[in-house]
Amino acid sequence: xxxxxxxxxxxxxxxxxxxxxxxxxxxxxxxxxxxxxxxxxxxxxxxxxxxxxxxxxxxxxxxxxxxxxxxxxxxxxxxxxxxxxxxxxxxxxxxxxxxxxxxxxxxxxxxxxxxxxxxxxxxxxxxxxxxxxxxxxxxxxxxxxxxxxxxxxxxxxxxxxxxxxxxxxxxxxxxxxxxxxxxxxxxxxxxxxxxxxxxxxxxxxxxxxxxxxxxxxxxxxxxxxxxxxxxxxxxxxxxxxxxxxxxxxxxxxxx
Amino acid sequence: xxxxxxxxxxxxxxxxxxxxxxxxxxxxxxxxxxxxxxxxxxxxxxxxxxxxxxxxxxxxxxxxxxxxxxxxxxxxxxxxxxxxxxxxxxxxxxxxxxxxxxxxxxxxxxxxxxxxxxxxxxxxxxxxxxxxxxxxxxxxxxxxxxxxxxxxxxxxxxxxxxxxxxxxxxxxxxxxxxxxxxxxxxxxxxxxxxxxxxxxxxxxxxxxxxxxxxxxxxxxxxxxxxxxxxxxxxxxxxxxxxxxxxxxxxxxxxxxxx
Numbered sequence: 001x002x003x004x005x006x007x008x009x010x011x012x013x014x015x016x017x018x019x020x021x022x023x024x025x026x027x028x029x030x031x032x033x034x035x036x037x038x039x040x041x042x043x044x045x046x047x048x049x050x051x052x053x054x055x056x057x058x059x060x061x062x063x064x065x066x067x068x069x070x071x072x073x074x075x076x077x078x079x080x081x082x083x084x085x086x087x088x089x090x091x092x093x094x095x096x097x098x099x100x101x102x103x104x105x106x107x108x109x110x111x112x113x114x115x116x117x118x119x120x121x122x123x124x125x126x127x128x129x130x131x132x133x134x135x136x137x138x139x140x141x142x143x144x145x146x147x148x149x150x151x152x153x154x155x156x157x158x159x160x161x162x163x164x165x166x167x168x169x170x171x172x173x174x175x176x177x178x179x180x181x182x183x184x185x186x187x188x189x190x191x192x193x194x195x196x197x198x199x200x201x202x203x204x205x206x207x208x209x210x211x212x213x214x215x216x217x218x219x220x221x222x223x224x225x226x227x228x229x230x231x232x233x234x235x236x237x238x239x240x241x242x243x244x245x246x247x248x249x250x251x252x253x254x255x
Numbered sequence: 256x257x258x259x260x261x262x263x264x265x266x267x268x269x270x271x272x273x274x275x276x277x278x279x280x281x282x283x284x285x286x287x288x289x290x291x292x293x294x295x296x297x298x299x300x301x302x303x304x305x306x307x308x309x310x311x312x313x314x315x316x317x318x319x320x321x322x323x324x325x326x327x328x329x330x331x332x333x334x335x336x337x338x339x340x341x342x343x344x345x346x347x348x349x350x351x352x353x354x355x356x357x358x359x360x361x362x363x364x365x366x367x368x369x370x371x372x373x374x375x376x377x378x379x380x381x382x383x384x385x386x387x388x389x390x391x392x393x394x395x396x397x398x399x400x401x402x403x404x405x406x407x408x409x410x411x412x413x414x415x416x417x418x419x420x421x422x423x424x425x426x427x428x429x430x431x432x433x434x435x436x437x438x439x440x441x442x443x444x445x446x447x448x449x450x451x452x453x454x455x456x457x458x459x460x461x462x463x464x465x466x467x468x469x470x471x472x473x474x475x476x477x478x479x480x481x482x483x484x485x486x487x488x489x490x491x492x493x494x495x496x497x498x499x500x501x502x503x504x505x506x507x508x509x510x511x512x513x
Contacts, residue, residue, distance in 0.1 A: 056413050074417045086414035089510035090432050100418040103428070133508050151418065 005029035006155060006187045007053060012062035013212075014048055022048045024212035026062070030204075035181065035188040037198040039246065040208030040216075041253035046191045047083070047159050049213065053189060054080050054157045066155070076104075079153035083160040085140045087132040093119065094128040096143050100151040111150075118146040121180060138169035145177065156181075158190045162197065174201055175230045195250070199223075199242040200233065207246065210253040217249055297479040305479035306486065314468065315487060322464030322488075325381055326453040329388025330446055337393045337445065338438055341400025345434070346426065351401075358401070361394040367455050374460050384456040384463075391452035392445035399441025403434030436503070436511030443499045450492040 007030040014023040022045035030036050038046045051057040053064055055074040063070045066077055074080075079100070087096050095102070098115035106114075119128060122142040132140055141161055148156055162170045178201060181188060192198050198205050199221055209216040221242045223233060233239055281299045288298025297305075309315050344350045344358075370387050377383040407430045415425050457466020465488050472481035503512070 051413075054417055056416060074419050076419065078417075080414070080417040082410055082414060084410050086408075086410045088411065088429070088432070089508045090435075103415065103418045103420045103424055131508055133510060 004032050006032040006067060007189065008065040009049075009053070010063045010065065012049065012052060012059050012064065014045065014052065014057070015060045021212040023052075023059075023214070025214050026208075028206060028215055030187060030189055032187050033185045034203040035190060035201060036204040036206060037202040038189065038191045038206050038208060039193070039195070039198045039250075040213060041210045041250055042193060044208045044210050044253075045213035046193075046208060049208075050157050050159050050189060050191045054078055056080070076151065077153055078155045078157055079148035079151050081141075081144050081148045081156065081158040081161045083163055085132070085137075085144045085164075087140060087143055089132055092129050092131060093124060093135070093143055096132065097146045097150060100147055104151070114150050115146070118149050119143075121149070122146045123176065136169070138165045138173055141165055141173065145180075149180075153186075155187045155189065158188065160191050160193065163193070170197075171230070177201075178225075195243055195246045199239055199246065200230075205242070205246065207249055219245060295476075295478050297482055301479040302482040302486065305477075306483040309468075309480065309483055309487075318464045318468045318484070319491075320464075322453060322457060322466070325384035325388055325456065326449055328381075329385040329452065330392060330449045332385070333389045333393045333396055333445060333449070334442055337396030338400045338442070341397040341438070341441070342404055342431075342434070344397070344401045345404025346430070355401070358394055358397050362398045364394075366391050366394065367451070370452075370455055370459055379461040383460050384453065387456035387460070388449045388452040391455075392449040395448055396441045396445040399444065400434065400438045403437030403441070404430055406437065407433050433511065436507045439499075439503050439507070440512075443496060443503065446499070447492065447496050450488070450495075454488060 009026050009028045012023055012026040013021075015021045026049060038049060040046050048057060052059045053066075055064075055071050055078070065071070066075065088099065091099070094112060094115055097119055098106075098111040101111035101114060116128065119125060122145055124139060124142055124146070127135065127139070132143065135143070141164070144161070162173060165173060174197065190198075190201065202221060205219040205221065206215055207217040207219065208214065219242060221238060223236055223238050223242075225233060284299040288296055288301065340354075344354055369390055373383050373386050373390070377386060411429050411433065412425055415429055420428070454466060457464055458470065462470040465484055468484040469481055472478070472484060
């Protein structure tokens with residue numbers, strides 16, 4: 001294990017009760033402070049792998065090590081952002097964002113104060129007393145992101161966070177999220193099925209093969225983001241090359 | 256401002272439609288009642304006059320004072336025990352394994368058939384009527400509470416676990432609040448069955464309350480009075496259930512309407 005890896009997968013395998021083998025022999029070191037993407041053909045077990053890292057699903061074989069220790073379940077070092085947002089429909093945005101802290105027994109005033117800060121940061125100020133059904137999909141996922149940030153975990157796990165968000169909202173959200181994560185030194189592991197999204201956002205792209213999923217290739221886009229606006233990045237030669245490389249790799253599984 | 260006036264217009268339209276529907280129904284009733292088909296079928300106007308008369312002379316008041324007793328006692332018992340049992344069934348695999356098949360059958364069975372059996376065991380008093388109400392309403396209340404617990408969004412439970420929630424926290428903060436809408440629906444449908452139960456009990460066991468009004472006026476051939484009595488219980492049940500539905504819509508967000 002290298003010094004600067006924060007999550008290490010050791011020979012992870014997962015066979016479901018139905019007999020389907022989702023993952024086989026997955027080994028990988030996720031570097032600290034980077035945004036890594038899990039990308040692969042649909043049904044390759046990306047989400048399963050992310051939930052194993054989160055401790056929400058048990059692996060059939062192998063171990064997940066976080067900060068040098070094997071995990072046995074969810075922990076305060078990891079926060080999860082869900083594909084379907086997983087918000088409480090009966091609770092206000094303020095309570096939803098502070099819910100992780102509520103479960104940890106943080107006193108009301110304190111957790112509301114922390115929640116208000118993150119609500120502001122994800123751009124939802126003024127919606128504190130609204131309910132989730134009054135918000136659009138993109139706004140709901142901002143709530144999910146704010147909730148994950150409140151518990152101040154080192155590692156943020158995101159399961160296709162933008163897949164239920166429409167294309168235009170998604171682009172804006174991606175940019176906002178990169179801004180938010182900048183200078184926070186969080187390690188982000190991100191599942192997506194969008195090649196463009198992976199190329200645009202990641203420091204590191206882990207390509208998984210078709211079922212049973214295993215690491216087939218690792219791509220480092222190496223796009224220089226400093227001082228560039230989002231639209232420049234989308235025209236960057238490196239960005240376009242990465243998209244092309246991933247597409248050629250994934251095309252193999254599409255027959 | 257525009258949306259508000261729009262909302263008002265829609266509400267006005269709904270009221271108009273309701274009035275038109277009633278006017279049509281009562282009109283047909285009036286016509287058929289005036290047709291010399293059967294002396295036992297009074298027209299709407301005669302029934303309506305009888306209805307007003309019975310409000311005035313206090314016979315409705317007396318009747319409902321006794322009819323509502325077994326209904327309220329029976330429904331309260333069923334509400335506490337039924338909801339409790341349904342939640343237990345939803346949370347415990349063992350309990351579910353034993354009792355689910357029985358309740359699936361009970362929910363679909365015509366429970367009114369048991370009422371003579373209740374009379375046989377518990378006589379003709381208040382106990383028998385309370386039981387009649389409970390027997391009819393409980394299966395629905397239990398099944399809805401159970402389904403409410405079982406329908407919990409698995410993603411919410413995972414979310415809770417991802418923040419290291421305890422089992423108790425998952426039940427108290429996710430499962431029970433999420434089930435509340437369906438439990439309420441169960442209670443509302445259970446109360447509707449309770450109305451059926453109390454009427455059957457009062458007609459079948461011993462004529463008291465509204466059942467007495469119906470049977471008495473039928474036996475002396477006061478058909479307008481008899482129809483007024485029947486209408487009154489339908490009206491009471493409809494208004495109560497409708498009010499509960501409105502309360503439910505206010506209380507719960509759209510995702511939890513059950």
